[in-house]
Amino acid sequence: MSNIRLTKEGKRFLIAVALIGLASVNTGNNLIYLIFSMMLSLLFISFIIASVNLRKIEVTAEFEEPLYANTPFEIRVAFHNKKIIPSYSIAMLFPLSISGELYVPVIKKGRSREKFYNVLTMNRGRYLLKHLKLRTGFPFVFMNLYKEIDYGKELIVYPRIMDVSSLLKDIPLHFSEREGMRITTGGDFLLSREYVYGEESKNIDWKATARAQKTMVKEFSMGDERLATIILDNSSDVNEVVFEKAVSIAASLCTVFVERDYYVRLITCGKVIPFGKGRIHLFKMLDILAGIRILNAAGCPVDELTEGMNILVVSSENLVFSGIASQCAGVIDARYI
């Protein structure tokens, strides 16, 4: 069953129907019965047609991933009418996180209709779109009928990617490509990283798998690997805007270093993504950053810095990671960016 909501006019009309109904019974005047009948039929038609209008309407919504915060994107919505009669005046309501609605005046019988919705801005985060909501008020103005359609998709909006080249200039990159320094010799064990579908099983690092509770594989050095660790301090209670900026910087750094073919690791309070490279690895890190929140200090892996270049991104002075700041090639304070 769908959800009905009377509009302001609908409520007034309903009151009028009740009063006129009372008047007709009270006076026994058949002409008032006639008007009462007309009003009842309008209400009845309103409900029946709206219900039929939303029947057998399927909706698919697609968008091109990845999505980044505060970056406009487009949602392609396709309405499919599987009835033998047309549907009129249907709107798809987007959830609060997106807000807005997409209106289709008519969907012909057995046809589909495509519409695009431009989302101008969205905050980073993971949004579970369990249902899509359809609305119709057709044919009158008395009520809106809502119907939920199962959708079950997750929309992940990554942090905004900003230009961090100016920030990197100020960081003394001891191990950067500028100096061309190799950090390992070829053929040695380099690190354990998460298993990617299709890889050979002989490389699985069983000990690391047991420790991490997920399948890990050994990565061996080719001799020219560069390692970068991005540490995002999400331990302290800070200004929301500044924290968002810090997350954005961390995401941008991850992107830059992955694009530069680094092995990149992300450390935050609560989550650590081991070294890895390539786009899939980048998205893993961005997934984490999309949903990251400020946590208390407990569970912050402060003693994991052993190798590669470390960049610490902070948003306040009360740092859990302050002890390791000295080991970092650079510390970026989001408050001053």
Place this chain on the structure above:
Amino acid sequence: MPGTYKLFTALVALIGSVSLVSTGEINPLFSVIGAGLLWGYYRALRSYPSLPKWAVGTLTSTTFIIFLINLYINRDIFISVAQMTLIFQTIKSFDIKDPWDPLQVFFMSLLQLLMASELTTTIYFGIIFVVFVIFFVISIVLGHFVKEGQGTFRPYRKPTVLITIITIILTIAFFVSLPRFRSSLWGQSFSKGIKTTGFSEKVDFGSFEELKLDETVVMRMLISPDAGGPHYLRGMTFDYFDTSAWHDTLKHTRRMFRTSDDFNIDVPADAKKYEAEIYLEPIDTDVIFIFKRPYKIDAPGFFMRSDNAGSFYMKQKASKRFFYKLYSIDGYYYDNMDIDSYLQFPDNILSVKKMTEGITANSADNLKKTEKIKNYLISNYTYSLSAGKPSDGSNAIEYFLLKSKKGYCEHFATTMVLMLRSINIPARLVTGFLSSQRNDIGNYYLVRQSDAHSWVEAFIDGRWMIFDPTPQADISRKPPLLLFLDMMRLNWNRYIVGFSSYDQKQAANYLLGFSTIKIGLPAIPYVNIFFAVLVMLILFFIYRSKRNGYVHSKYADISAEYIRLRKMVSRYGGKITPSSTTNDVLREAVNAGRFNTEEIKRFIGCYRFLRFSGRSDKVLLKDFLRSAKALKKI
């Protein structure tokens, strides 16, 4: 705002105002002000700017003041409100700005139509109503699209037409099936009756003159079998004449109560039988007009009254059209109670006695005497509506009898009654209608105010016999078109204005082949059963939607069962908090010791899968519901 929408708004406003004006109850000045909306909408359609706020405010305040003054003058709040809405419609026509303004106009038009329905019952209202429904539906469909931000209506013409047709059909269906009551609850309809005379305890002599010039239809009658008119429709009788007015002084009325569907009258029904369906307009009397001598009357109301003279009366004057059916026979009245009262004779008309004795000198029996008097009057006197009045102070009867020798039914009948009484024959004046105009298109008789008639009943040989001493007047035939229109009026009055629970039964009988379902006693009308079932279904669906929080997701039933179990566990001593998980519920249920452990494990297991896996499994759902049922039995 699109021009089409403005145009339809204007039309709806116009129809609303016309419906009020067409009732004829509105002061012409207000009608003229109401016509101002044409100018207002002309401006709106030409996209002229609407009136400034202060002007609208001032006009509205002025309207309220006019309303109060109007109310003070005519003391009729209903008419005053109706007239006020006309002014408001005009003001609003100059102030159409937002897409929401037309909705106010629609509501106001609906109000105007509603008031018109109380002020009139003519067929013109029906025509206006149909036009209103069409434009109202189209307008609110357009209103919907305007609300959704659509500027063009071309693609929606087809559905709009279809919706309009469906609305009309459904309106008829609702109208026919809505339950009707035999009488109103605590209010009366505002509709006014037709003023008439001749059917009250006192009737002034000469009062029929103005009726004779009034062509208003007061009654329509279908007779079966119909051997051709004219037909006498008997109203009431009068016994006492004081030279200026007739009086009904006997007033021996008694109540008659309904037996099953009809009022039965104790009359031997062995003569030729007739059935007459009568649609009586709301005239200013409680008299039930009868055709021949009825032995059964099927009329609304719990009781009616009758008197010794064979007159019948409603419980009260009808405020709306009154439909009744007569089952009659050819027969006489034999009642001789109060017979002396019918010999009353005014002291100052001695010339009548002399003249009557002269006319009836050679006649042996009363019947012959009576026939002679009747024939004398018919042959020697002329029918005329301009009878004139005596200027010398003499009474009207002597003036008619001796000087003017012309008059209408009242003169003839009164004179004959007095003549009969002067020679000791009991006689009484009867008022009613003489229907002579048959509408061959609809096979019924039209009875107008001008057909109001009076005749004589004389008590001869132990029975009351009818004599009509009035010469026949010319009967003008109406053109076929007018007769067709009148037939439409009859159907409008019969099937819309006069629609009743009786008609509902007839319609059900026609459609379903039965009218009532007999469950012992009393008989239960099927319509009431239908509505009872309908109401129960609606209540059931409301209950269901409430239970599921209005939004019925596919998990709603599953969750409802789980919530029920939580409550049960809590009731049996389990510690269930809002944050209790399924594991907690399972543990508490097992600890409570009242539940079958295997059953509850199965229930919780199924619940977890069905609710959280995102998949549906019919077998599992069956298991789940079976477990839920088993658990409920504890």
